[in-house]
Amino acid sequence: xxxxxxxxxxxxxxxxxxxxxxxxxxxxxxxxxxxxxxxxxxxxxxxxxxxxxxxxxxxxxxxxxxxxxxxxxxxxxxxxxxxxxxxxxxxxxxxxxxxxxxxxxxxxxxxxxxxxxxxxxxxxxxxxxxxxxxxxxxxxxxxxxxxxxxxxxxxxxxxxxxxxxxxxxxxxxxxxxxxxxxxxxxxxxxxxxxxxxxxxxxxxxxxxxxxxxxxxxxxxxxxxxxxxxxxxxxxxxxx
Amino acid sequence: xxxxxxxxxxxxxxxxxxxxxxxxxxxxxxxxxxxxxxxxxxxxxxxxxxxxxxxxxxxxxxxxxxxxxxxxxxxxxxxxxxxxxxxxxxxxxxxxxxxxxxxxxxxxxxxxxxxxxxxxxxxxxxxxxxxxxxxxxxxxxxxxxxxxxxxxxxxxxxxxxxxxxxxxxxxxxxxxxxxxxxxxxxxxxxxxx
Numbered sequence: 001x002x003x004x005x006x007x008x009x010x011x012x013x014x015x016x017x018x019x020x021x022x023x024x025x026x027x028x029x030x031x032x033x034x035x036x037x038x039x040x041x042x043x044x045x046x047x048x049x050x051x052x053x054x055x056x057x058x059x060x061x062x063x064x065x066x067x068x069x070x071x072x073x074x075x076x077x078x079x080x081x082x083x084x085x086x087x088x089x090x091x092x093x094x095x096x097x098x099x100x101x102x103x104x105x106x107x108x109x110x111x112x113x114x115x116x117x118x119x120x121x122x123x124x125x126x127x128x129x130x131x132x133x134x135x136x137x138x139x140x141x142x143x144x145x146x147x148x149x150x151x152x153x154x155x156x157x158x159x160x161x162x163x164x165x166x167x168x169x170x171x172x173x174x175x176x177x178x179x180x181x182x183x184x185x186x187x188x189x190x191x192x193x194x195x196x197x198x199x200x201x202x203x204x205x206x207x208x209x210x211x212x213x214x215x216x217x218x219x220x221x222x223x224x225x226x227x228x229x230x231x232x233x234x235x236x237x238x239x
Numbered sequence: 240x241x242x243x244x245x246x247x248x249x250x251x252x253x254x255x256x257x258x259x260x261x262x263x264x265x266x267x268x269x270x271x272x273x274x275x276x277x278x279x280x281x282x283x284x285x286x287x288x289x290x291x292x293x294x295x296x297x298x299x300x301x302x303x304x305x306x307x308x309x310x311x312x313x314x315x316x317x318x319x320x321x322x323x324x325x326x327x328x329x330x331x332x333x334x335x336x337x338x339x340x341x342x343x344x345x346x347x348x349x350x351x352x353x354x355x356x357x358x359x360x361x362x363x364x365x366x367x368x369x370x371x372x373x374x375x376x377x378x379x380x381x382x383x384x385x386x387x388x389x390x391x392x393x394x395x396x397x398x399x400x401x402x403x404x405x406x407x408x409x410x411x412x413x414x415x416x417x418x419x420x421x422x423x424x425x426x427x428x429x430x431x432x
Contacts (some may be wrong), residue, residue: 018317080386100318124249128310131253132260139261143298169286176258177293184254184297188247197246 009044011115013214014103015213017044020221023095024228033231034091036224040217042100048106057098057167064090109134114204127196138183139176247305255294257309257374261363262287264318280365284358288376288414289421292356296422299344301336304353308332308360315364327363331356351415359404359409369400 021037038061045054068087109130116126150171162168191197266282299305309332312325335353342349395397 022317096318124244124306127249127304128253129313130257131250132257132310132314135254135257136261137283139257170285170421173289174421177290177426178429180254180258181293182249184251185386187254190247191250215290228369229380 008211009106009217010105010158010208010210011103011112012119013210014044014099015217016218017221018096018099018103020225021099023225026221033224033228036096036220036227038095040221040224041095041102043217044102045098048102050102050105053098057094060090061094064094088222102131104136105132108206110204110206111208114206115208117202117204118208134187135183141178142176143172147170240419244300244302244306247295248300249296249306252303252307252310255290256300256314257306257310258290259287260314263364267364277406279287280358280361280403281410282431283361284407284411285414285417287358288354288411288416288418290418291357292350292415292418292422293426295339295344295350295353296426298339301340304339304357305329305332308335309358311360312363323366324360324363327366328360331358331360331363351419352410352414354418355408355411358407359416361407362404365403368398369395400413 012036017040021040023033024037025197037199038058042058043052045057064087067083112130112133113126116129117123155171195202263283266279266286294307308328308330309325311332312328315324315328316322335357336348338353338356344355
């Protein structure tokens with residue numbers, strides 16, 4: 001894409017949008033309302049060099065919505081349960097999953113901390129949250145490599161090992177926990193050298209501020225929330 | 240409070256919050272099978288005992304468990320549950336913290352009981368089902384079909400909620416005990432517990 005957009009959202013924008021989407025994801029609303037929400041993660045992913053993911057996300061969503069609208073009323077029995085499961089997961093959880101993925105993938109920890117401190121959130125909350133940001137991707141990597149290591153010893157994720165779920169849980173849990181403790185020690189040593197425990201307020205290398213594009217996205221998602229609220233309140237008022 | 244919570248403690252809280260979140264989400268996937276959705280708190284209580292007991296070996300100040308609950312609640316909030324988990328997780332964490340404080344952070348009995356209370360936090364994810372029951376049943380009926388609702392409906396009564404809470408508490412005690420055994424088996428030997 002020759003499109004060069006300065007698409008670097010403020011972490012606050014990402015989190016506000018995440019919260020807004022999570023408000024609306026739980027209720028069944030007409031397509032023209034949920035469409036707004038579905039498009040916001042799409043835009044974010046599309047303009048941050050994740051075009052393939054964005055397109056497949058929107059395709060899966062449309063497919064699931066299609067199933068929900070046209071196929072479900074006529075489906076019965078076991079097929080119906082699978083179709084319901086798929087379309088329910090895709091239409092409700094996918095937007096928020098994608099937004100969460102985008103937030104975690106594109107937010108640098110330093111940006112996150114800077115923006116959180118700018119909005120005066122105490123460090124008792126920002127530090128654990130930034131550890132979460134930093135650590136969730138590596139937990140998934142660890143799970144992957146543990147699976148590989150178990151396969152090498154003939155204990156992969158297959159029907160045979162599923163017969164013995166307690167062993168499976170133990171084999172996964174112990175390495176992850178050992179690693180977690182190690183990471184905790186390393187991170188706290190690293191943070192100590194960087195003076196994170198210094199009580200004086202810190203300066204930041206990265207500058208975070210709300211750009212035009214932040215405002216545009218925020219306005220779009222707040223409009224979505226407004227229409228959504230109007231739809232529900234109107235439904236109550238006119239019922 | 241003998242000492243303030245320092246950065247090292249905060250990082251430990253963050254790391255364990257990640258592990259508990261991953262566990263809850265992985266087992267939350269089982270919720271698509273109707274019966275297991277009701278059993279979710281019980282399974283979660285059983286599994287999460289091991290990380291929690293390991294977490295307790297790092298805890299010696301008031302507030303860390305409360306903070307863990309608060310952070311878990313925020314993560315649940317950000318991931319599409321309502322705001323209710325924040326309140327429930329924090330309250331459960333606070334009770335667990337008080338129980339630990341009474342045992343001076345060393346008593347094994349108190350840490351097992353405190354896990355019993357902490358594991359009730361998962362009900363934060365479930366309570367919206369009960370509070371908005373009628374509304375919710377309709378929306379599930381629309382999205383998951385009548386069969387699913389018929390299976391799930393007998394479990395959505397208030398009596399059932401109380402039974403579930405009690406069962407989860409007891410299973411939490413068992414989970415914590417298992418955690419203690421695993422701790423002895425694996426982590427004491429490795430010198431990190």
